[in-house]
Amino acid sequence: MSSRESGNQQLLKIQRIDDLLQRNLWDVDHRPHIVVDTSRCTDCEYKPCVLLCPAGCYTLVDSKLLFSYEGCLECGTCRTVCPREAITWNYPVSGRGVLYRFS
Amino acid sequence: MKRPRIVVGIKWVPNTQAVRFDPKTGTLIREGVPSIVNPHDLDAIELALKTREKYGGEIIVVTMAPPGAEEGLRHVIGMGVDRAILVSDRVFAGSDTLATSYTLAKTIERIGRVDLVFFGQETIDSSTAHIPAQVASWLDLPYIYYVESIEKLELKENKVVVKRKLEDRYEWYEVELPVVIGVAMHSNPPRPISLTNKLRAVTEKPIEVWTNKQLGLDPRCIGLRGSPTIVSKVTWQPEIPRKRKIYQGNPKEAVKWLIKHLEEEKVLP
Amino acid sequence: MATKFDAIVVGAGPAGATAAYKLAEAGIKTLLVERGRGRGSKQVFGGRIYVTPVREVFPDVEKTAPIHRWVKREKISILHNSRILSLEYESPEKHSFTTYLTEFTSWIVDKAINAGAVYVDEVRVDSIVEEDGRITGIEAGGERIEASIVIDAEGVNRLLLEKLGLAERLSPEEVALGAKEVIKVGADKINERFGLEEDSGLAWLLVGEPTDYLPGGAFIYTNRDSVSIGVVVYLATAVKKAREEIYRLVEKLRLHPQLRQYWEDGDIIEYSAHLTIESGRRFMPRKLATSGLIVVGDAAGLLLNTGYTFRGVDYAVYSGYLAAEAAKKAFNLGDFSEETLRENYEKKLLGSFIAKDLRNHTGVEQIMHEVEFFEKYPVVAIDTARKLFELGYETPRIQEALRSSLKTHHINLLSFLYKMFKMVRKL
Numbered sequence: 125m126s127s128r129e130s131g132n133q134q135l136l137k138i139q140r141i142d143d144l145l146q147r148n149l150w151d152v153d154h155r156p157h158i159v160v161d162t163s164r165c166t167d168c169e170y171k172p173c174v175l176l177c178p179a180g181c182y183t184l185v186d187s188k189l190l191f192s193y194e195g196c197l198e199c200g201t202c203r204t205v206c207p208r209e210a211i212t213w214n215y216p217v218s219g220r221g222v223l224y225r226f227s
Numbered sequence: 228m229k230r231p232r233i234v235v236g237i238k239w240v241p242n243t244q245a246v247r248f249d250p251k252t253g254t255l256i257r258e259g260v261p262s263i264v265n266p267h268d269l270d271a272i273e274l275a276l277k278t279r280e281k282y283g284g285e286i287i288v289v290t291m292a293p294p295g296a297e298e299g300l301r302h303v304i305g306m307g308v309d310r311a312i313l314v315s316d317r318v319f320a321g322s323d324t325l326a327t328s329y330t331l332a333k334t335i336e337r338i339g340r341v342d343l344v345f346f347g348q349e350t351i352d353s354s355t356a357h358i359p360a361q362v363a364s365w366l367d368l369p370y371i372y373y374v375e376s377i378e379k380l381e382l383k384e385n386k387v388v389v390k391r392k393l394e395d396r397y398e399w400y401e402v403e404l405p406v407v408i409g410v411a412m413h414s415n416p417p418r419p420i421s422l423t424n425k426l427r428a429v430t431e432k433p434i435e436v437w438t439n440k441q442l443g444l445d446p447r448c449i450g451l452r453g454s455p456t457i458v459s460k461v462t463w464q465p466e467i468p469r470k471r472k473i474y475q476g477n478p479k480e481a482v483k484w485l486i487k488h489l490e491e492e493k494v495l496p
Numbered sequence: 497m498a499t500k501f502d503a504i505v506v507g508a509g510p511a512g513a514t515a516a517y518k519l520a521e522a523g524i525k526t527l528l529v530e531r532g533r534g535r536g537s538k539q540v541f542g543g544r545i546y547v548t549p550v551r552e553v554f555p556d557v558e559k560t561a562p563i564h565r566w567v568k569r570e571k572i573s574i575l576h577n578s579r580i581l582s583l584e585y586e587s588p589e590k591h592s593f594t595t596y597l598t599e600f601t602s603w604i605v606d607k608a609i610n611a612g613a614v615y616v617d618e619v620r621v622d623s624i625v626e627e628d629g630r631i632t633g634i635e636a637g638g639e640r641i642e643a644s645i646v647i648d649a650e651g652v653n654r655l656l657l658e659k660l661g662l663a664e665r666l667s668p669e670e671v672a673l674g675a676k677e678v679i680k681v682g683a684d685k686i687n688e689r690f691g692l693e694e695d696s697g698l699a700w701l702l703v704g705e706p707t708d709y710l711p712g713g714a715f716i717y718t719n720r721d722s723v724s725i726g727v728v729v730y731l732a733t734a735v736k737k738a739r740e741e742i743y744r745l746v747e748k749l750r751l752h753p754q755l756r757q758y759w760e761d762g763d764i765i766e767y768s769a770h771l772t773i774e775s776g777r778r779f780m781p782r783k784l785a786t787s788g789l790i791v792v793g794d795a796a797g798l799l800l801n802t803g804y805t806f807r808g809v810d811y812a813v814y815s816g817y818l819a820a821e822a823a824k825k826a827f828n829l830g831d832f833s834e835e836t837l838r839e840n841y842e843k844k845l846l847g848s849f850i851a852k853d854l855r856n857h858t859g860v861e862q863i864m865h866e867v868e869f870f871e872k873y874p875v876v877a878i879d880t881a882r883k884l885f886e887l888g889y890e891t892p893r894i895q896e897a898l899r900s901s902l903k904t905h906h907i908n909l910l911s912f913l914y915k916m917f918k919m920v921r922k923l
Contacts (some may be wrong), residue, residue: 224766
């Protein structure tokens with residue numbers, strides 16, 4: 125169970141992206157809705173996805189790009205900024221993914 | 228040829244991700260928490276759909292819930308089940324697992340001939356895994372749990388072979404029909420919702436609502452009166468903050484490093 | 497499955513749901529398909545809706561819509577170096593309101609269902625089907641449903657229009673990224689801390705520090721018992737100049753020493769993100785209708801972003817309404833040709849206040865790309881104000897304060913004046 129205690133002591137400092145995403149309601153599909161061909165990323169200079177994905181789905185580990193679709197907010201930014209067209213982008217099926225209630 | 232009739236029991240549960248705990252009052256905050264079909268029940272639905280693909284037949288989903296659960300029933304009809312029965316009546320409110328299993332068992336009896344009864348392994352809101360066992364018990368049927376797949380179904384011979392997964396082995400069982408089956412969680416990831424099935428859920432009327440008028444159950448056996456369970460207290464286990472230590476380097480050193488840190492944290496003696 | 501529909505609407509956002517409602521109301525057999533679960537579960541916006549165009553379509557909006565607060569106070573601020581320079585405007589009139597788009601959209605979807613539209617959620621449409629040069633239906637998961645007319649309300653990511661060759665792949669120059677947190681504070685605390693009445697609200701835009709001086713801006717809207725705070729950055733510049741993750745910018749806004757007082761005891765109840773169109777005029781597809789197809793809302797580029805005003809939801813509602821009117825005509829004529837649909841939809845839309853707005857404000861986005869406006873000018877403004885207000889011994893004249901601030905930041909006065917003039921003209 126990923127429920128958390130209400131209260132905001134821990135909110136007095138900058139939240140990690142995972143903790144921010146935990147605020148939302150999710151029904152994540154076991155099938156990824158976005159596929160990244162990371163072989164195209166090695167010679168990508170800016171890797172704009174890393175800073176601009178608002179869900180932090182793109183991270184660098186030992187300067188290699190690592191992608192995880194689970195926290196995706198379905199905004200389309202990565203697809204737009206990727207200079208290598210390395211991203212096969214779509215929305216999740218069956219109503220899965222993020223479930224907004226207050227936005 | 229005889230076709231199997233499969234009943235799948237599902238539960239409409241609060242999305243536990245959204246449930247919070249109020250440490251002051253010691254209660255769960257359920258306000259504004261939307262409900263979902265218990266995710267582990269979707270494995271059962273998927274296994275039912277696979278069975279129907281192979282052997283034909285009919286899938287009937289049953290749930291006992293308030294009227295809002297129709298949304299969840301439309302979801303599983305969207306996956307492809309044929310019809311759904313929503314057992315919904317104020318007199319069922321406050322049911323524990325005993326009263327719930329009794330009500331569900333009586334509902335299944337009323338459906339008529341049934342060959343297979345599927346349930347998910349457990350629910351995310353209570354995790355008791357009582358229901359399938361108790362339903363089997365009320366109906367005096369065999370019960371097999373942790374089932375992953377239906378290996379062979381022979382309606383003529385009135386038997387089924389199922390495969391179940393345990394921690395260290397697989398087991399195969401041949402049992403007489405009808406049988407109650409608990410489907411192992413994550414064993415059958417659900418298929419996507421289909422456009423035409425979802426459309427059918429909205430335009431045709433595949434959901435029946437059954438009240439106690441139809442079922443005619445003894446009020447002493449259902450709802451709060453039929454529920455001997457007493458919840459005396461709910462406590463909260465706060466999440467332990469992660470230390471988030473990450474070792475980067477070669478695997479040999481990593482083992483030493485890990486043991487040293489686990490000892491320091493008194494995880495290892 | 498022999499179900500056939502007269503009309504299919506793809507996407508149950510404000511545009512699509514409005515179109516479906518108006519079509520169903522006219523007795524047209526309408527299917528509204530939405531990829532999200534339930535109603536409005538994939539919807540994100542900044543925070544406010546202008547009411548006048550919505551009222552024309554839904555006369556009961558003030559009585560029945562889920563309005564949180566009427567925006568009666570507007571505030572625009574420059575933030576830099578622990579200093580805030582603001583312009584504030586207050587009015588007793590009800591011109592725009594705050595809400596959650598998820599709620600507002602649900603309100604319209606319910607209307608569509610009550611009017612007789614068939615609403616199917618949890619289904620992602622994979623393509624709009626074209627046969628012999630005309631649109632004949634939709635496809636999802638390999639299944640097809642046919643209709644005489646399809647209304648595309650798919651939103652800013654135009655996957656379907658791209659497949660049809662009616663839109664290009666999005667480029668960073670066309671859109672900005674918005675990320676927002678909703679923080680539950682409580683109605684009383686909001687009233688007290690922002691100095692607001694029960695049903696009145698605040699719309700607050702900020703530039704400078706909150707975007708890390710990137711082109712874009714930050715926003716704060718007061719909802720019923722929560723505040724929406726967020727950051728919008730123009731992707732074209734952010735791609736190269738961003739130094740920090742966007743969610744960290746939102747977090748810094750939340751924890752800003754001079755702003756946190758408004759919500760710091762509140763709880764973050766949601767974190768969301770969405771792309772927003774920067775220049776609607778440029779984003780607009782070459783044509784807004786083809787044989788059997790009408791494009792509405794964000795997909796049609798109907799969003800205005802002037803840097804101080806964001807309008808999209810009212811345009812979306814209005815375009816959905818215009819699309820339904822055009823479709824009704826097409827059914828009467830039995831003619832779904834491109835000519836007829838463009839005549840009755842595109843022409844109407846291009847003649848409406850929406851297109852006028854978009855034309856009027858064309859060019860604003862060019863300014864928005866000029867890094868100076870966000871990197872240097874906020875700093876100069878704050879510096880100038882500091883010299884004017886934070887007095888020691890000497891009391892400078894305004895001109896002196898400005899000149900010396902410009903000098904500190906190596907900006908030529910003439911070029912500054914020219915750019916300001918250009919901006920004022922564009923705005």
